[in-house]
Amino acid sequence: MRDVAQAADVSIKTVSNVINEHPNIKTGTRERVLLAIEKLGYQPNLSARGLRSGRTDVISLIIPDLKNAYFAELADAVMTAASKRGKVVIIEQSGGLRERELEILHGPRMRMVDGVLYSVLGLSQEDADLIDIPTPIVLLGERIFHGPADHVTMQNIEASQAATEHLLQRGRTKLLAFGAHRNEVIGSAGLRLEGYRRALRNAGLEYRDELAIDVQLWHRSDGAQAMRQVLESGLAFDGVVAFNDSLALGAMRVMQDAGLKIPEDVAIIGFDDIDETRYSLPTLSTIDPGRREIAETAVVMLLERIEGAAAPAAAREFEAEFKVISRESTAIPSSHGANA
Amino acid sequence: MRDVAQAADVSIKTVSNVINEHPNIKTGTRERVLLAIEKLGYQPNLSARGLRSGRTDVISLIIPDLKNAYFAELADAVMTAASKRGKVVIIEQSGGLRERELEILHGPRMRMVDGVLYSVLGLSQEDADLIDIPTPIVLLGERIFHGPADHVTMQNIEASQAATEHLLQRGRTKLLAFGAHRNEVIGSAGLRLEGYRRALRNAGLEYRDELAIDVQLWHRSDGAQAMRQVLESGLAFDGVVAFNDSLALGAMRVMQDAGLKIPEDVAIIGFDDIDETRYSLPTLSTIDPGRREIAETAVVMLLERIEGAAAPAAAREFEAEFKVISRESTAIPSSHGANA
DNA sequence: ACAGCAGATTACATCGTTGGAACGAATTTG
DNA sequence: CAAATTCGTTCCAACGATGTAATCTGCTGT
Numbered sequence: 001m002r003d004v005a006q007a008a009d010v011s012i013k014t015v016s017n018v019i020n021e022h023p024n025i026k027t028g029t030r031e032r033v034l035l036a037i038e039k040l041g042y043q044p045n046l047s048a049r050g051l052r053s054g055r056t057d058v059i060s061l062i063i064p065d066l067k068n069a070y071f072a073e074l075a076d077a078v079m080t081a082a083s084k085r086g087k088v089v090i091i092e093q094s095g096g097l098r099e100r101e102l103e104i105l106h107g108p109r110m111r112m113v114d115g116v117l118y119s120v121l122g123l124s125q126e127d128a129d130l131i132d133i134p135t136p137i138v139l140l141g142e143r144i145f146h147g148p149a150d151h152v153t154m155q156n157i158e159a160s161q162a163a164t165e166h167l168l169q170r171g172r173t174k175l176l177a178f179g180a181h182r183n184e185v186i187g188s189a190g191l192r193l194e195g196y197r198r199a200l201r202n203a204g205l206e207y208r209d210e211l212a213i214d215v216q217l218w219h220r221s222d223g224a225q226a227m228r229q230v231l232e233s234g235l236a237f238d239g240v241v242a243f244n245d246s247l248a249l250g251a252m253r254v255m256q257d258a259g260l261k262i263p264e265d266v267a268i269i270g271f272d273d274i275d276e277t278r279y280s281l282p283t284l285s286t287i288d289p290g291r292r293e294i295a296e297t298a299v300v301m302l303l304e305r306i307e308g309a310a311a312p313a314a315a316r317e318f319e320a321e322f323k324v325i326s327r328e329s330t331a332i333p334s335s336h337g338a339n340a
Numbered sequence: 341m342r343d344v345a346q347a348a349d350v351s352i353k354t355v356s357n358v359i360n361e362h363p364n365i366k367t368g369t370r371e372r373v374l375l376a377i378e379k380l381g382y383q384p385n386l387s388a389r390g391l392r393s394g395r396t397d398v399i400s401l402i403i404p405d406l407k408n409a410y411f412a413e414l415a416d417a418v419m420t421a422a423s424k425r426g427k428v429v430i431i432e433q434s435g436g437l438r439e440r441e442l443e444i445l446h447g448p449r450m451r452m453v454d455g456v457l458y459s460v461l462g463l464s465q466e467d468a469d470l471i472d473i474p475t476p477i478v479l480l481g482e483r484i485f486h487g488p489a490d491h492v493t494m495q496n497i498e499a500s501q502a503a504t505e506h507l508l509q510r511g512r513t514k515l516l517a518f519g520a521h522r523n524e525v526i527g528s529a530g531l532r533l534e535g536y537r538r539a540l541r542n543a544g545l546e547y548r549d550e551l552a553i554d555v556q557l558w559h560r561s562d563g564a565q566a567m568r569q570v571l572e573s574g575l576a577f578d579g580v581v582a583f584n585d586s587l588a589l590g591a592m593r594v595m596q597d598a599g600l601k602i603p604e605d606v607a608i609i610g611f612d613d614i615d616e617t618r619y620s621l622p623t624l625s626t627i628d629p630g631r632r633e634i635a636e637t638a639v640v641m642l643l644e645r646i647e648g649a650a651a652p653a654a655a656r657e658f659e660a661e662f663k664v665i666s667r668e669s670t671a672i673p674s675s676h677g678a679n680a
Numbered sequence: 681a682c683a684g685c686a687g688a689t690t691a692c693a694t695c696g697t698t699g700g701a702a703c704g705a706a707t708t709t710g
Numbered sequence: 711c712a713a714a715t716t717c718g719t720t721c722c723a724a725c726g727a728t729g730t731a732a733t734c735t736g737c738t739g740t
Contacts, residue, residue: 048696050387112386388726
């Protein structure tokens with residue numbers, strides 16, 4: 001920068017002023033400086049800027065696992081939203097582990113970013129005060145409500161209710177709630193189970209506890225495993241509301257291996273609208289959770305917090321719009337039978 | 341830091357020395373300082389450290405697209421390898437666009453990271469000098485060989501040859517090379533086609549150009565689209581060597597829709613061993629490219645470049661070990677027929 | 681008892697940038 | 711025409727850490 005100043009025959013501070021687009025610079029001066037910058041290939045030292053101004057234009061995104069398609073697509077949406085606004089994203093994988101999440105939240109790296117988007121998995125409502133850190137933060141996901149921070153999420157209950165109704169409308173009545181976490185009221189699992197129950201209630205159907213299948217982890221292998229057990233148990237069902245797409249895809253694969261036809265014998269709908277659902281055999285009906293809207297809103301809210309001024313003092317809540325995506329796995333078959 | 345020094349009754353520099361584990365500190369002093377750090381909850385300012393020491397412990401990973409499962413899994417592997425060594429990763433998505441890649445490589449953000457892992461897609465051999473930037477860099481992928489930088493990749497030719505032989509051993513002789521880029525010698529497509537040709541030659545079979553199916557992009561939808569055209573054209577084949585898993589999955593879906601049985605009518609093998617291949621119907625045989633080894637090696641090489649000392653001056657090349665993963669899509673059927 | 685020396689600590693300058701006050705020049709005002 | 715105001719620029723200090731060199735301890739050996 002010193003060299004640029006010399007080349008343009010101005011002071012260092014004027015160069016800085018030009019770069020930061022301060023008011024009150026003569027057009028002639030500006031052009032001379034820009035020319036010198038160009039000629040010398042000058043690039044600002046971001047560490048120095050960060051030190052002096054307290055801003056790094058880096059935000060951190062804490063997610064459980066990038067191998068999980070939902071989070072990969074979320075990360076993509078967040079990075080795109082951030083990039084549009086001149087920020088870059090550091091991704092930190094927590095594995096959904098409580099200890100690791102706390103370590104990240106309270107680690108020194110937090111001091112090098114302007115803010116954090118934290119996809120909560122390891123912490124829960126009681127830990128709300130643990131996320132009260134000096135770095136601006138916006139929460140994603142369902143595990144902490146009414147905490148001290150802004151919160152962006154999807155309409156879990158309503159979406160799950162809509163998914164369930166989607167199957168009911170197609171004449172299915174014995175529906176598995178696939179992926180429940182018993183004893184959990186909050187969190188995606190709890191909320192989605194609640195939506196399932198509401199849909200049944202509205203349809204005048206009774207909630208049967210044995211149809212709520214507990215699956216702790218929501219990877220494909222867990223879905224496959226759990227469906228294998230269901231089939232062995234001989235439980236009768238003609239529809240599946242899977243609490244995410246991976247579970248649904250794993251389960252679907254096992255049902256097909258067992259000779260069940262989808263959607264003729266069993267209709268199934270998932271959650272998240274990951275890319276893969278458009279290419280499975282059959283294609284999987286699912287809930288589009290409004291991922292882009294979630295990412296955009298979260299980034300905007302975070303930037304408002306960082307700027308300081310634009311945002312109200314109180315924590316905000318935002319729920320994105322969802323959509324039911326109807327595909328082959330819940331198509332209306334000409335005729336259908338029940339299963340074992 | 342000032343406060344810590346005061347609390348421990350030492351100078352600021354001693355605090356710095358303790359943190360950086362300098363030699364020659366009395367155990368008593370060290371403990372007093374550590375206690376003060378603990379008590380005051382001190383955390384170093386990484387921008388300041390970065391400014392003074394020139395190191396930020398951040399590395400950048402440039403990839404085309406995080407929504408692509410291969411790159412999501414690669415990013416995960418890189419982040420895990422980096423995390424083990426105390427580095428964090430900034431991910432930059434290039435979309436595989438030449439302009440965007442150059443912009444990232446020459447942007448000011450490069451000056452805030454210690455090094456870059458660059459998964460080349462937009463540039464090619466002739467651009468080798470454009471990647472000669474002041475920041476340490478390690479290349480991933482196939483498009484630039486013998487450039488000025490270290491390079492980590494997989495054994496494309498050998499792996500493709502092995503994949504092709506895998507099908508030949510199972511009695512298939514009319515094999516599509518699915519995902520070729522005509523007129524491209526270098527790059528994954530060119531190398532994999534070469535491996536395919538070598539396998540045919542070794543088996544005494546003739547290379548038939550119409551069996552090399554050109555597919556420019558390697559997403560699932562492109563695979564589906566291309567396979568649709570192949571089926572319409574009436575080209576006869578009984579095996580497919582797809583140049584990545586997404587292409588294979590897209591193609592598989594279309595073939596099944598058309599009533600072809602896999603592996604009975606057509607056997608198919610992909611490339612990359614993405615998670616999804618374990619859960620498709622049928623499960624997809626593929627090539628494990630040695631992703632973890634690639635990521636680990638690339639990170640280690642980059643860190644060596646950053647440290648400066650450990651590495652030889654000349655650019656290094658490294659090829660990871662691959663494995664053929666045999667699954668249902670190439671299982672040996674009791675009997676099989678040809679297709680239209 | 682004192683020079684000599686190594687180990688432990690400190691003072692000071694510095695990394696590259698930006699905020700704020702001060703300054704000189706140009707312009708407007710009474 | 712002098713004084714007040716605005717504009718454009720410069721000077722200086724500071725952000726929080728670390729490298730270098732200097733300093734201060736306490737110990738050894740003669």
